[in-house]
Amino acid sequence: MPKPSIRTFLRSKISAYVLAFAFFTIALFAGISIGTIHVPVRDIAFLLSHHFFGTSLNGVDPSFDNIVWQIRFPRVLLAGLVGASLAVAGAAFQGLLRNPLADPYTLGVSSGASVGAVMVLFLNIQLPWLHNFTLPVVSITASILTIFIVVLFAQAIERSLKVETIILTGIIFSSFLGAVISLMIALTGEELRQIIGWLLGSVSMRGWDYIQLILPFFLIGTLLLIIHASELNAMSFGEEKAQHLGVNVRRKKLLVLIAGSILTGAAVAVSGTIGFVGLVIPHFIRLIWGPDHRHLLPLSMLAGAGFLILTDLVSRTIISPTELPIGVITSVIGAPIFAIILLRKQRKGRGTA
Amino acid sequence: MxxxxxxxxxxxxxxxxxxxxxxxxxxxxxxxxxxxxxxxxxxxxxxxxxxxxxxxxxxxxxxxxxxxxxxxxxxxxxxxxxxxxxxxxxxxxxxxxxxxxxxxxxxxxxxxxxxxxxxxxxxxxxxxxxxxxxxxxxxxxxxxxxxxxxxxxxxxxxxxxxxxxxxxxxxxxxxxxxxxxxxxxxxxxxxxxxxxxxxxxxxxxxxxxxxxxxxxxxxxxxxxxxxxxxxxxxxxxxxxxxxxxxxxxxxxxxxLPEKMLEDEEEVEVDGTCIRQNGEFIALDAPILLKTLSAGVTGAGWGWHRSFVNRRVDKNYWHDSYKEDMKQFLRRYGFDVNETVGMMTAVHLHTAAYRLVEVEGISVFAAVTAGVGNAVDVSRAAEHDRAFLPGTINTWVFANGHLSEEAFVQAVMTATEAKVKALIDKSVKDPLTGSQATGTSTDSVLIAATQRGTYQSFAGTITPLGQAIGKAVYECTVQALENGGIGERKK
Incomplete structure (x- = not known):
C-alpha cells in the first residue's frame, strides 16, 4: 500500500494527466522503436520532427525513414486512434447506461459494422469508386445505420427512450447481427481465414489512408463527448435526476449515443472488433481517478491509445515474424491485469468503481 | 409561486x-x-x-x-x-x-x-x-x-x-x-x-x-x-x-392498533393489589392503567403500572424532591417511567381502602389523610406559603373504560367527596378557624383499566360517579378517624 503522499499524488488531477500522457508517449516511442529492426528513440525524434516541422534529418539512416514514416508510425498511430476511440466510447456508454459493464459493443454498433465488413469479404465486393476502401466505408455506414435502427426501434417500444429499453434493443440487435455473421462464416469456403482474421482485429498494413478515414470520426466523436462530460455526470445519477438538474435528457442522450456510435463504428471499420479496451480502460481510470467524466474521457483517451499501441507491439513481436491478432492480446494481457487490480481494490474495501 | x-x-x-x-x-x-x-x-x-x-x-x-x-x-x-x-x-x-x-x-x-x-x-x-x-x-x-x-x-x-x-x-x-x-x-x-x-x-x-x-x-x-x-x-x-x-x-x-383477545380480558384492581410497609403503600396493577394525576412523578396524563404513596418525615425538605422521589422508587425496584409517586407525612397505618360497586362498575379507592395544614379554600389568601405537614392523597381506581370527560369529572367527584368528608368531620382551617375544604398539598389520582364497560361520564349521579363518591367519602372519613381526627371532636 503506497504512502499517503504518493496516494494523494496519484489521485490529484494534474498528476493524472501527466501520468496518462507519459504512458501514451512511452507507448508511442516504444511502438515505433521496437521491431525486427530496432530504431533508436533519438532517430525517431529527429524523423518525426523532420516530417512535422521540416527540420533537417541530421544524419539519420535514410532506411529508417521508410520504416518509421511509412510503416511503423502510421500503424502505431492507427492503433492509438482505435484504442482512444474505443476507450472514450466505452466510458461514455458506461456513464450513459449507468453500468460499468457496458462497452462500446453493447448496443450492437460493432455487430452492425462487422456485418458490413464481413459482407464485403464474403461477397468479395469492391465498389467502383472506393476500391480498397470499400470495406471500411461499408462498415462505418452499416454501424451508423445500426444505431439509428436501434434508437428508432427503442423509441417504438417506448417514447421516452429509457436506457433500459436501449440496452435491451441493443442486445436484441447484437444477437441478430451476430447470427447473420455466423451464417456468413458458415457459408464461407475460401475467405474464412480472412473473415476470422478481420473479426479478431488487426491494425497491420493499413497505412496513412486508414488514418485519414478514422481521424474525422475520432475528432468529431471525442469532441462531442468531451463537451457533454457534465451531462454524462448528471445522467449517471439517473435520467430523472439529470432532468431535475436541468439536463435536456432526451436530446443529450441521443447526442451521446450517436457520438459514441460514430467512434465505435469507425474503430471497428478500420481494425475489426478489438475487445476489452472499451470495457476495461474506462473502468481502470475510474478506479484510480474517480468517475468524473470531465477527466474520465480525456484520461481514457490517452490510456486507451497507449494500451492498444503496446498490445499491438506485443502482438507483432512476441512470436515474430508471425503476427497474433491484436484482439487476442488485449484480452490475454488485459484480463489478468484487470482481475488483479479489481481484487486488490476489493481487499482495500473500496468496492467497484 | x-x-x-x-x-x-x-x-x-x-x-x-x-x-x-x-x-x-x-x-x-x-x-x-x-x-x-x-x-x-x-x-x-x-x-x-x-x-x-x-x-x-x-x-x-x-x-x-x-x-x-x-x-x-x-x-x-x-x-x-x-x-x-x-x-x-x-x-x-x-x-x-x-x-x-x-x-x-x-x-x-x-x-x-x-x-x-x-x-x-x-x-x-x-x-x-x-x-x-x-x-x-x-x-x-x-x-x-x-x-x-x-x-x-x-x-x-x-x-x-x-x-x-x-x-x-x-x-x-x-x-x-x-x-x-x-x-x-x-x-x-x-x-x-x-x-x-x-x-x-x-x-x-x-x-x-x-x-x-x-x-x-x-x-x-x-x-x-x-x-x-x-x-x-x-x-x-x-x-x-x-x-x-x-x-x-x-x-x-x-x-390505534387492533386489539388482541388478551387485551380484552377483564382485570380488576382491588385491595389484593395493595402492599404496605412502614415506608410506603404501593399498588401493583396487573396491567398498565390510564392515569390522570397530580403525583410527584407520573403527573398529568399517562399510563402507569405501579402507584406509590411514600411516607416522609413531617420536616422533610429536599431541594429537588422529584429527583429524590425517583431515587426512592428505584431503590425499591419500581420502574420510574411506569410509576405514579406521591408523598405524605401521615403514618401509613391510618390509610383507608374501599371497593364500591354500582351497576356493574367497581371503583377501588385508597386515601391517606393528614390535616395539619388544612385550608379553607375560600380564605386561602390569608395563608402564607409555609410548608406544614399533612396531606390528603386520594387514589381512585376505576375498573372500566373511561372517556376523557369521565376522567375530569372523576377528579371533580372525588374532590367533592373529600370536601364533604372534611365537613362531616368538622376539620377546621387552623389559621382562620373556618371550615377546611382540603389541605395545601393534596394530591389526586384517577386510574382506569380501560377495559370492560365504556363510561362516558363520571358526574356525581352516574353509576361511576356514585361509586367514586361513596368510595372516596367513606375512605376519607375512615382515614381521618384512623388518624384520630374527628373522634376527638366526638
Missing part, C-alpha cells in the same frame, strides 16, 4: 392524478399527504416536469411549466426524489457540484467563485461538508440523502420539491432537515412542496396540507383543518385518534 389548475395526468393513458387545482404561496411549506397509490408521486413528477400533464395547466412564477427549458426550470425548481440511485462512486463534492449544472453555460463551462460558494454553503447547511472528499458509496443512506439535498440546494432554487425527504433519516436528522427547510422558507423565501408519509411531522412543520385520495384532492387547508379524525380515517381507511401535541398547538394523529 406555484399555480396548478385542473391538472390531470398519469402513465400509458391511465389517469392517476385527476383535476387537481391549488396554489402554493412563496415561502410556504406545503405538505402533500395521502395513502399509497393516491397519486402523490405522480403529482410531484408532473410538477417537476418529468411527466407531462395530459390536461390542465401549471404555472411557476407566472410562467407556464411547459414554456420552461430544462435549464431554466432547474434554476427555479430543485427536486429531492425518494431514492437517488448512483452507479459510480462520485465524491460528495462532485455530486453537490452537479447542482450547479443549470447555472453554467458554454461548451467548456468555467467554474466561477459563485458556484464554489453555492456548493460550499449547501454542504454546510446540510452538514455534509465534513466528508466532502468521501465517496458516496461509503456513506449511509441518511448521509447520502443529505448529500442529494445539498445538491438540490446548490441549484439555488426558488422552489424545492421533496418526495418523502425524511424516509432514510434517523430521528435527529428528520428534525434537523425539517427545521432547516422551515428556516429557509422563513428567511430566504424558499417555497417547499413536500410529500409526507408521517402525518405528525407534516402537521408540525407544514403551513398548509393537501390530502389526496385516489388521485383527487380530498382536503386542503391548515393542519388543524385537514388532520381531523374524520377525513384522515376516511382517506387512510384505518383507525386514527387525533390529539393535540403536548407542546405545540398542532394536531397529532395516533394509530
Amino acid at each position: 406555484i399555480q396548478v389548475e385542473h391538472l390531470s395526468g398519469g402513465y400509458y393513458g391511465k389517469l392517476i392524478v385527476r383535476d387537481m387545482s391549488f396554489t402554493v404561496q412563496k415561502g410556504e411549506l406545503f405538505g402533500i399527504l395521502g395513502p399509497n397509490g393516491s397519486g402523490k408521486t405522480t403529482l410531484m413528477k408532473m410538477m417537476s416536469g418529468i411527466l407531462l400533464a395530459s390536461s390542465g395547466e401549471m404555472w411557476i412564477k407566472e410562467k407556464r411549466l411547459s414554456d420552461y427549458t430544462s435549464k431554466e426550470l432547474a434554476k427555479r425548481v430543485a427536486v429531492l426524489p425518494q431514492m437517488a440511485s448512483q452507479a459510480f462512486s462520485y465524491s460528495v463534492k462532485e455530486t453537490v457540484s452537479l447542482g450547479r449544472y443549470a447555472h453554467q453555460s458554454g461548451f467548456f463551462p468555467v467554474w466561477r467563485e459563485e458556484d464554489e460558494q453555492a456548493v460550499k454553503q449547501a454542504m454546510e447547511q446540510t452538514g455534509v461538508a465534513l466528508f466532502a472528499e468521501t465517496s458516496l458509496e461509503e456513506l449511509s443512506g441518511g448521509e447520502r440523502q443529505r448529500v442529494f439535498l445539498a445538491q438540490a440546494l446548490a441549484q439555488e432554487p426558488e422552489v424545492l420539491l421533496l418526495d418523502e425527504p425524511t424516509n432514510h433519516l434517523d430521528l435527529s436528522f428528520q428534525k434537523e432537515l425539517l427545521d432547516l427547510l422551515k428556516k429557509m422558507t422563513k428567511e430566504t423565501g424558499l417555497t417547499v412542496v413536500s410529500i409526507f408519509h408521517d402525518l405528525n411531522l407534516a402537521s408540525l412543520y407544514c403551513d398548509r396540507l393537501l390530502l389526496m385520495e385516489d388521485g383527487e384532492l380530498h382536503k386542503l387547508g391548515i393542519p388543524s383543518e385537514v388532520l381531523k379524525e374524520e377525513p384522515v380515517q376516511h382517506v387512510y381507511k384505518t383507525d386514527i385518534h387525533q390529539r393535540p401535541h403536548p407542546e405545540v398547538p398542532k394536531p397529532q394523529m395516533s394509530i
